[in-house]
Amino acid sequence: MIVGNRKTLEEILGMIAPYKKVLLLGCNECVTVCASGGEREVGVLASELKLWHAKEGREIEIREHTLERQCDHEYIDQIKPFVDNYDVILSMACGAGVQYVAEKYRTKPVLPAVNTTFLGVTLEQGVWSERCQGCGTCILDQTGGICPIARCAKSLLNGPCGGSSNGKCEVDKELDCGWQLIIDRLKELNQLDKYEDNIPIKDWTTSRDGGPRRRVREDLKL
Amino acid sequence: MRLNYPTNVKIVKVPCTGRVDILLILRTFESGVDGVYLAGCLEGECHFLKGNLRAKKRVQYARALLDEVGLGGSRVEMVNMSSAQGQRFAEVAREMTEKIRALGPSPAKRKLKGGG
Numbered sequence: 001m002i003v004g005n006r007k008t009l010e011e012i013l014g015m016i017a018p019y020k021k022v023l024l025l026g027c028n029e030c031v032t033v034c035a036s037g038g039e040r041e042v043g044v045l046a047s048e049l050k051l052w053h054a055k056e057g058r059e060i061e062i063r064e065h066t067l068e069r070q071c072d073h074e075y076i077d078q079i080k081p082f083v084d085n086y087d088v089i090l091s092m093a094c095g096a097g098v099q100y101v102a103e104k105y106r107t108k109p110v111l112p113a114v115n116t117t118f119l120g121v122t123l124e125q126g127v128w129s130e131r132c133q134g135c136g137t138c139i140l141d142q143t144g145g146i147c148p149i150a151r152c153a154k155s156l157l158n159g160p161c162g163g164s165s166n167g168k169c170e171v172d173k174e175l176d177c178g179w180q181l182i183i184d185r186l187k188e189l190n191q192l193d194k195y196e197d198n199i200p201i202k203d204w205t206t207s208r209d210g211g212p213r214r215r216v217r218e219d220l221k222l
Numbered sequence: 223m224r225l226n227y228p229t230n231v232k233i234v235k236v237p238c239t240g241r242v243d244i245l246l247i248l249r250t251f252e253s254g255v256d257g258v259y260l261a262g263c264l265e266g267e268c269h270f271l272k273g274n275l276r277a278k279k280r281v282q283y284a285r286a287l288l289d290e291v292g293l294g295g296s297r298v299e300m301v302n303m304s305s306a307q308g309q310r311f312a313e314v315a316r317e318m319t320e321k322i323r324a325l326g327p328s329p330a331k332r333k334l335k336g337g338g
Contacts, residue, residue: 009290040245044287047248051291054252054330 001030002094003128004037004114009048015111016090020059023086025101026066027093034128037092037114039066045113070097076104083108136206136213142194144185151178157199223308227315240273247284247298254331257322259299261314274302293328
C-alpha cells in the first residue's frame with residue numbers, strides 16, 4: 001500500500017488560512033489502512049480544526065467526506081454536486097489522489113493534508129515499513145524476494161557495503177542491512193549461488209529517470 | 223455508600239475504556255466540556271485483557287492532539303480504579319474537578335460563547 005503521514009496541524013492551518021469553507025476529503029484506500037487519511041482521520045482533523053478555530057474565535061465551515069478512492073475519476077465525480085459550496089479542498093489522500101482531484105476541479109484549490117512517504121507493508125498494528133520504490137524493473141527473483149533498491153540504504157545492486165555490521169545498517173543501528181537479509185534468505189532457499197552472480201548496471205529509465213510513467217492496456221480501454 | 227462527588231462531572235457509560243477512541247474524546251471537547259477523564263479498571267485486571275491499556279495510549283495521543291490544538295493536553299486524564307472502589311471514584315471526581323477548575327474553562331468554549 002501507499003503509506004503516508006499526516007502533516008502537522010500547524011502546517012495545515014497555514015495552508016487553509018485564507019479560506020472559510022473547507023471540503024475535507026478522505027480516501028478509503030491505502031491511507032485508510034495506514035491510518036493517515038481515512039474516514040477516521042478526516043474526523044480527527046475536522047475536530048482539531050474546529051476546536052482550533054473555536055479557540056481563536058474564528059469561523060470555519062468544514063464538510064467531512066470520504067471517497068472510495070481519489071485516484072479514479074468516477075469517485076472524484078461524486079463531489080461534483082457540492083464542491084462549489086466550498087472555497088478549498090483539503091485532501092487526505094496520497095499525492096496521486098490530491099493531484100487527480102486537482103486535475104478534475106481546475107478552478108478549486110486542492111491542498112495536501114498528508115505527506116506521501118513510501119510503498120510498504122503493515123509490520124504490526126500501527127507500524128509500517130517500506131518495501132518497494134517502484135523502480136519499474138523488478139529483480140526480486142535474483143535477490144531472494146528482498147529488494148535491494150528499497151531495503152538497502154544505498155540501493156546497492158551488489159552488496160553489502162562496508163557499513164553492514166552484525167546484520168545492521170550503518171545508517172541506523174535499528175535498521176536491518178538489506179543485503180544481509182538477502183544473503184540470509186538465499187541461504188534458506190538454498191540459492192546462495194545466485195549471490196555469486198553480479199547484477200548488471202540497472203536501467204533506470206523505467207524508474208523516475210525516464211520521466212513520469214504511464215501504463216496502457218489497449219484491451220481494457222472502452 | 224452514599225458518597226458525594228461534584229455535580230459537574232457527567233458520566234458517559236462505555237462497556238470498557240477500550241471503546242473510547244480519539245474522536246470520541248475530541249468530539250466531547252467540541253461539545254464544550256472543559257476536561258475529560260477515563261475511569262478504567264485497574265491495570266492488569268481488564269475484563270477484555272488490554273482495553274484499559276489501549277485507552278491509556280489513546281489518552282496520551284489525545285493529549286498530544288489537544289496540545290497541538292492549543293487547548294492543553296492536561297485536560298485529559300486516564301485513571302484506574304476497580305468497581306469496588308467507590309471512595310476512590312468520588313475522590314478522583316473531586317481531584318479532577320479541582321484540576322480542571324484551576325486550568326479554567328476550555329478556550330474553545332470561551333470563544334464560542336463570545337468572550338468571558
